[in-house]
Amino acid sequence: MITQQMxxxxxxxxxxxxxxxxxxKVINNQSIKIxxxxxxxxxxxxxxxxxxxxxxxxxxxxxxxxGCGKSTFLKTLNRMHDxxxxxxxxxxxxxxxxxxxxxxxxxxxxxxxxxxxxQRPCPLPMSxxxxxxxxxxxxxxxxxxxxxxxxxxxxxxxxxxxxxRDRIRTSASRLSIGQQQRLCLARGLAIEPEYILGDEATSxxxxxxxxxIEELFIKLREKYTIILVTHTLRQxxxxxxxxxxxxxxxxxxxxxxxxxxxxxxxQLTKEYLSGSFS
Amino acid sequence: xxxxxxxxxxxxxxxxxxVFYRGLPALTLDxxxxxxxxxxxxxxxxGVLNAIIGSLYIIFGALAISTVISVPLVMYxxxxxxxxxxxxxxxxxxxxxxxxxxxxxxGAFGFAxxxxxxxxxxxxxxxxxxxxxxxxxxxxxxxxxxxxxxxDLPDALLSLGATKYEMIKVILKxxxxxxxxxxxxxxxxxxxxxxxxxxxxxxxxxxPDSLSSPAATLPLSIFFQLGSPVEEVQNRAYASxxxxxxxILILSFSAxxxxxxxxxxxx
Amino acid sequence: MRxxxxxxxxxxxxxxxxxxxxxxxxxxxxxxxxxxxxxPIMKEKNLWVLLSSxxxxxxxxxxGFLPFILSTxxxxxxxxxxxxxxxxxxxxxxxxxxxxxxxRLFEPVIDLLSGIPPVIYGVWGTLTVVPLIxxxxxxxxxxxxxxxxxxxxxxxxxxxxxPLLISIMVEVFRSIPQAMTDASLSLGATKWQTVKKVILRKxxxxxxxxxxxxxxRAFGETMAVLMVCGNITQIPHSVFDACYPLPALxxxxxxxxLSMPSYESxxxxxxxxxxxxxxxxxxxxxxxxxxxxKRYQFS
Numbered sequence: 069m070i071t072q073q074m075x076x077x078x079x080x081x082x083x084x085x086x087x088x089x090x091x092x093k094v095i096n097n098q099s100i101k102i103x104x105x106x107x108x109x110x111x112x113x114x115x116x117x118x119x120x121x122x123x124x125x126x127x128x129x130x131x132x133x134x135g136c137g138k139s140t141f142l143k144t145l146n147r148m149h150d151x152x153x154x155x156x157x158x159x160x161x162x163x164x165x166x167x168x169x170x171x172x173x174x175x176x177x178x179x180x181x182x183x184x185x186x187q188r189p190c191p192l193p194m195s196x197x198x199x200x201x202x203x204x205x206x207x208x209x210x211x212x213x214x215x216x217x218x219x220x221x222x223x224x225x226x227x228x229x230x231x232x233r234d235r236i237r238t239s240a241s242r243l244s245i246g247q248q249q250r251l252c253l254a255r256g257l258a259i260e261p262e263y264i265l266g267d268e269a270t271s272x273x274x275x276x277x278x279x280x281i282e283e284l285f286i287k288l289r290e291k292y293t294i295i296l297v298t299h300t301l302r303q304x305x306x307x308x309x310x311x312x313x314x315x316x317x318x319x320x321x322x323x324x325x326x327x328x329x330x331x332x333x334x335q336l337t338k339e340y341l342s343g344s345f346s
Numbered sequence: 347x348x349x350x351x352x353x354x355x356x357x358x359x360x361x362x363x364x365v366f367y368r369g370l371p372a373l374t375l376d377x378x379x380x381x382x383x384x385x386x387x388x389x390x391x392x393g394v395l396n397a398i399i400g401s402l403y404i405i406f407g408a409l410a411i412s413t414v415i416s417v418p419l420v421m422y423x424x425x426x427x428x429x430x431x432x433x434x435x436x437x438x439x440x441x442x443x444x445x446x447x448x449x450x451x452x453g454a455f456g457f458a459x460x461x462x463x464x465x466x467x468x469x470x471x472x473x474x475x476x477x478x479x480x481x482x483x484x485x486x487x488x489x490x491x492x493x494x495x496x497x498d499l500p501d502a503l504l505s506l507g508a509t510k511y512e513m514i515k516v517i518l519k520x521x522x523x524x525x526x527x528x529x530x531x532x533x534x535x536x537x538x539x540x541x542x543x544x545x546x547x548x549x550x551x552x553x554p555d556s557l558s559s560p561a562a563t564l565p566l567s568i569f570f571q572l573g574s575p576v577e578e579v580q581n582r583a584y585a586s587x588x589x590x591x592x593x594i595l596i597l598s599f600s601a602x603x604x605x606x607x608x609x610x611x612x613x
Numbered sequence: 614m615r616x617x618x619x620x621x622x623x624x625x626x627x628x629x630x631x632x633x634x635x636x637x638x639x640x641x642x643x644x645x646x647x648x649x650x651x652x653p654i655m656k657e658k659n660l661w662v663l664l665s666s667x668x669x670x671x672x673x674x675x676x677g678f679l680p681f682i683l684s685t686x687x688x689x690x691x692x693x694x695x696x697x698x699x700x701x702x703x704x705x706x707x708x709x710x711x712x713x714x715x716x717r718l719f720e721p722v723i724d725l726l727s728g729i730p731p732v733i734y735g736v737w738g739t740l741t742v743v744p745l746i747x748x749x750x751x752x753x754x755x756x757x758x759x760x761x762x763x764x765x766x767x768x769x770x771x772x773x774x775x776p777l778l779i780s781i782m783v784e785v786f787r788s789i790p791q792a793m794t795d796a797s798l799s800l801g802a803t804k805w806q807t808v809k810k811v812i813l814r815k816x817x818x819x820x821x822x823x824x825x826x827x828x829x830r831a832f833g834e835t836m837a838v839l840m841v842c843g844n845i846t847q848i849p850h851s852v853f854d855a856c857y858p859l860p861a862l863x864x865x866x867x868x869x870x871l872s873m874p875s876y877e878s879x880x881x882x883x884x885x886x887x888x889x890x891x892x893x894x895x896x897x898x899x900x901x902x903x904x905x906x907k908r909y910q911f912s
Contacts, residue, residue, distance in 0.1 A: 448833020538730020
């Protein structure tokens with residue numbers, strides 16, 4: 069135990085590492101394109117003919133009243149519906165120009181491209197270190213030095229390193245809920261995704277932690293394409309570059325944030341923005 | 347109503363009290379450290395170490411088999427089969443029924459199976475039969491805690507690109523307290539049951555030295571000693587009963603402790 | 614690397630499917646093998662004769678199971694008659710009256726009672742119940758009784774099934790929506806009236822299921838009953854007669870009787886009989902209980 073900890077107290081070269089080296093490769097030409105997507109859960113038509121292109125290296129916020137299919141939509145992007153056979157999906161979702169629902173596509177590869185940040189933080193039942201190291205480990209990084217480096221990097225990136233460096237081998241469940249969410253973000257980043265999905269990722273957090281996460285999203289936008297589901301309009305306004313407004317399983321309107329909030333084109337959007345329903 | 351509750355509590359105390367009252371005088375160090383000597387069943391010296399060791403061998407063997415089968419099964423019906431799967435409910439239903447099958451039927455079946463396979467009454471026979479007896483209990487108990495687990499953890503793991511097998515390895519870590527509870531419950535049931543081992547494990551005054559040698563068990567040892575006309579031997583039966591009861595009490599309390607710890611961890 | 618992971622995942626999945634099938638088959642295999650073993654005697658004798666004759670002379674080839682079947686029934690029925698009122702009242706108390714502390718204190722009592730091995734119950738029975746019957750109870754009614762009787766078996770068995778009954782009944786009572794009892798209470802009914810009119814009536818199927826389950830447990834209980842019920846082949850005429858239930862018959866004679874194929878087959882027949890009855894009873898009551906659970910889960 070002690071020796072492991074010793075190994076973790078990094079020599080200066082590691083700790084001085086700066087952000088530019090965060091992503092080993094900055095991936096260009098990220099693209100998500102959705103064509104004629106329909107989703108049924110049992111007999112309910114949840115998503116109706118969704119057509120959407122997500123702009124790369126920017127934050128796209130999906131808003132809409134609860135039950136409009138936001139989360140269902142998000143789950144189609146990393147094929148989490150595979151686990152529930154009641155869900156039937158038709159249509160095409162192109163990620164990096166490959167339809168992830170065509171046969172022969174490996175679901176592991178698809179999910180590895182998507183870092184998911186869930187509504188409630190869910191640390192794995194292991195130490196802080198192992199939480200971040202879990203992804204790289206299962207995807208094949210075995211060397212201790214490389215793992216240490218990766219873990220420290222991403223913990224630094226989400227601003228958690230200084231808070232946890234003394235107890236990196238202790239259970240992650242003892243962190244505060246805000247810290248847990250940042251840990252989950254670090255864990256997601258450690259699998260080196262191209263896209264980041266957030267499912268109301270701040271709804272369980274206090275304002276201060278929310279702010280930290282939001283700042284991280286803005287920082288991450290430089291390298292990643294980010295898609296967030298949110299139920300607070302204010303958050304969308306604060307951080308989004310693009311807005312997609314969904315209602316009853318359909319996309320009603322989408323566009324750049326400023327445009328969207330200043331000049332909504334559809335009557336339904338106006339009503340939603342004015343708060344007459346939610 | 348309070349009266350009936352008190353009576354039930356009273357009966358429990360009465361049962362344990364009776365066993366202790368009659369058994370304590372005969373409970374000597376020899377009882378737990380020696381195997382039966384010559385003339386043990388006529389009241390001469392010796393102890394029931396053979397039965398204690400035999401019982402332990404059998405229960406741990408059975409535990410190994412049934413854990414190896416139970417854990418994958420419970421993981422399978424919870425994480426591989428869909429939530430409303432018919433197959434899963436059929437399996438759960440048949441587990442309920444298997445749980446209700448009397449131990450004497452397992453004993454008879456186990457014996458028939460052993461004849462078919464050409465195994466004599468032995469440690470191995472006892473292990474296999476007791477494994478069948480405790481498996482449904484373990485599976486049901488583990489299934490219950492697994493069903494309580496929230497979907498967050500599996501989802502988090504899958505979204506990191508883990509395969510289901512890798513996912514289950516992590517989930518099992520989370521389930522360890524529940525697994526321990528299931529194991530302790532299974533030990534409690536398996537170690538006290540006489541009817542399963544009656545024909546399958548045989549009986550001997552020696553400590554079994556291989557899987558194919560017969561093995562004594564505590565419940566049977568109590569039963570046989572009680573059947574003796576010699577009073578001293580009968581008293582030893584009560585003393586052996588104390589040993590068994592204490593083992594069960596310890597198991598029961600630790601099972602309770604672990605399951606409460608688990609529920610704390612959950613919230 | 615990734616291929617290795619996928620292969621591991623696939624292998625694990627196939628192994629699990631195999632295990633699931635094995636578990637499903639276990640029930641079937643037990644049933645079929647018991648049936649096959651019992652088949653010779655069923656072919657040799659008329660099934661009705663086997664079940665209704667009380668002529669038991671294995672060495673002459675007469676196998677009448679009536680005494681054993683009746684013994685099993687009597688002992689189990691007495692056990693239920695004694696255990697039921699205790700269990701119902703205690704469960705009602707635990708569900709509707711007792712404070713949370715009492716409830717939590719009572720849980721380990723139930724756990725312990727169900728955890729005590731049958732053989733300990735047997736020891737307790739021979740030490741206390743049997744002398745009590747022989748010395749105090751029986752002399753008031755009959756001239757002589759050894760104490761090893763139907764009644765002794767019934768009492769010991771009653772104590773053994775009480776924990777099962779209580780734990781199921783508490784579950785059943787709990788499944789009744791709080792709103793329903795609240796409604797009754799708000800109409801001005803007393804607690805006892807509510808219990809009688811709402812809880813007991815609503816949970817009637819559940820109670821029946823619990824009783825059936827307890828009966829099937831009682832049918833199969835071997836060691837404890839064997840130690841206190843006398844084991845004499847006869848049709849018991851009163852509760853102070855000795856009896857010889859089916860499981861005791863198997864336990865006492867199986868294993869030694871391999872030299873006589875028809876005897877062995879006869880014993881296997883009784884095991885098969887026991888198995889079928891228990892599976893049917895269990896299946897029915899579990900099914901009912903599952904339905905109850907489902908009905909209230911989402912409402």
